[in-house]
Amino acid sequence: MRKLVIAAIAISVPGLVAANALTDAVKQRQNFMKGYGESVGMLARMAKGEVEYDAATAQGAADRIAEMAHRDTSAWYVPGSSSADLPGVSYALPALWADGAKVGEIAGRMAPAAETLKVAAGEGRAQMAGALGGVGQVCQDCHKSFQAKKD
Numbered sequence: 001m002r003k004l005v006i007a008a009i010a011i012s013v014p015g016l017v018a019a020n021a022l023t024d025a026v027k028q029r030q031n032f033m034k035g036y037g038e039s040v041g042m043l044a045r046m047a048k049g050e051v052e053y054d055a056a057t058a059q060g061a062a063d064r065i066a067e068m069a070h071r072d073t074s075a076w077y078v079p080g081s082s083s084a085d086l087p088g089v090s091y092a093l094p095a096l097w098a099d100g101a102k103v104g105e106i107a108g109r110m111a112p113a114a115e116t117l118k119v120a121a122g123e124g125r126a127q128m129a130g131a132l133g134g135v136g137q138v139c140q141d142c143h144k145s146f147q148a149k150k151d
C-alpha cells in the first residue's frame with residue numbers, strides 16, 4: 001500500500017511541476033507585456049496631451065521600452081502554453097508556434113522602432129509622438145496575428 005502511494009506521487013509530481021512551469025512562463029511574458037503597456041500607455045497620454053509632455057519622463061519610458069525590446073523572451077513561449085492549451089490563462093494564439101517566420105519578422109521590427117523612439121522621445125512632444133506611432137504599429141501587428149481577444 002505504502003509503495004503504491006509513493007509510486008502514485010512519483011507519477012503525479014512531474015505532471016504538476018510541468019503545469020506550474022507552463023503557467024509561470026505565461027505569467028512572466030504577461031508581466032513583460034504589462035511593462036510595455038505601462039510605458040507605451042504613458043507616452044500615448046503625453047502624445048494626446050492628456051498628460052503634459054515632460055522630456056525626462058518621456059525619455060525614461062522610451063529607454064525602458066528600448067531595453068525591453070532588446071531582450072530575448074522566447075524562452076517564455078513554451079510549447080503547450082497557447083490559448084488553446086490553457087484557456088483563460090494564456091492569450092497567445094496557437095499560430096504563434098505555427099508561424100515562426102512571421103513572429104520573427106514582427107518581433108525583429110521591435111528593437112529598431114524602440115531605438116528610433118529612444119532618440120526622439122526627449123526632443124519634444126511631436127517627435128516623441130511620431131516615433132511612438134512606429135512602436136505602436138509593431139505592438140498592433142503582433143497582437144492582430146498572435147494575441148487572443150479577452151472576453
Ligand code: HEC
Nearest residue numbers: 026030033034036037040090091092107138139142146147
Ligand atoms: C512578437 C509579438 C508581440 C509584440 C511585438 C508585442 N506583443 Fe503584447 N502580446 C503578445 C502576445 C502573444 C500576448 C498574449 C500573451 C499571453 O497571454 O500569453 C500579448 C499580450 C499583451 C498585453 C496583455 C498582458 C496581460 O496583462 O496579460 C499587453 C498590455 C501588451 N501585450 C502590450 C504590448 C505593447 C504595448 C507592445 C509594444 C510595445 C507589445 N505588446 C508588443 C505579443 C506581442
